[in-house]
Amino acid sequence: QVHLVESGGDLVQPGRSLRLSCKASGFSFSGYGMHWVRQAPGKGLEWVAMIWYHGNSQYYADSVKGRVAISRDTSKDTLFLDMDDLRVEDTAVYYCVRAGRPSFYFFDRWGQGTLVTVSS
Amino acid sequence: QSALTQPASLSGSPGQSITISCTGTNTDIGSYDYVSWYQQHPGTAPTLIIFDVTHRPSGISHRFSASKSGNTASLTISGLQPEDEADYYCASYTSDSTLVVFGGGTKLTVL
Numbered sequence: 762q763v764h765l766v767e768s769g770g771d772l773v774q775p776g777r778s779l780r781l782s783c784k785a786s787g788f789s790f791s792g793y794g795m796h797w798v799r800q801a802p803g804k805g806l807e808w809v810a811m812i813w814y815h816g817n818s819q820y821y822a823d824s825v826k827g828r829v830a831i832s833r834d835t836s837k838d839t840l841f842l843d844m845d846d847l848r849v850e851d852t853a854v855y856y857c858v859r860a861g862r863p864s865f866y867f868f869d870r871w872g873q874g875t876l877v878t879v880s881s
Numbered sequence: 882q883s884a885l886t887q888p889a890s891l892s893g894s895p896g897q898s899i900t901i902s903c904t905g906t907n908t909d910i911g912s913y914d915y916v917s918w919y920q921q922h923p924g925t926a927p928t929l930i931i932f933d934v935t936h937r938p939s940g941i942s943h944r945f946s947a948s949k950s951g952n953t954a955s956l957t958i959s960g961l962q963p964e965d966e967a968d969y970y971c972a973s974y975t976s977d978s979t980l981v982v983f984g985g986g987t988k989l990t991v992l
Binding site: 796805806807808811820822823856861864866867868869870871872873 | 915917919921925926927928929932933938970972973974978979980981982983984985986
């Protein structure tokens with residue numbers, strides 16, 4: 762059974778950094794692309810970032826480009842999202858999501874999310 | 882403002898059918914068959930219900946179907962049931978700088 766468990770969400774001040782982690786289990790992590798999708802309180806879904814299964818290519822939403830980095834450690838079946846220069850508008854639940862196959866542009870398994878709150 | 886446009890809310894009675902529209906442009910829905918739909922109940926993570934425009938994942942009820950015409954995708958739920966009350970989001974690949982765009986979501990109420 763596929764499990765995605767996020768961690769690392771916290772209350773942080775604007776301008777600070779944070780690393781989110783997502784531990785994957787129940788599937789061959791190295792064979793799947795992975796995404797981060799976020800949802801601000803009471804708002805809709807927003808795609809944040811994607812990393813290909815091989816880890817050599819990453820893509821980012823314009824709203825976070827230059828401030829976040831997605832990476833993966835295949836030996837630990839773990840996905841990361843490093844966020845710098847956090848802003849109030851980054852406040853959201855961040856979901857770790859598995860990319861679908863054969864096309865990679867849909868999200869077939871979701872974690873339960875981790876809450877990031879940016880506030881002074 | 883979301884890149885894809887959905888009605889903010891819809892309602893229907895048990896047993897009825899409803900259709901949720903999702904309008905994009907020729908840089909996303911109009912040019913690629915990478916439209917997906919998600920159901921989200923309050924306080925829970927979204928669930929995939931349709932991928933690649935028309936395909937249902939295993940375990941998803943046949944009451945959910947979808948299509949696309951031009952720049953607009955549609956999700957139809959037939960035989961509405963109380964458990965269908967949820968938020969529904971469409972998403973699409975885009976050739977713009979952002980890889981994937983979502984709709985703003987539609988809150989479905991089953992009266």
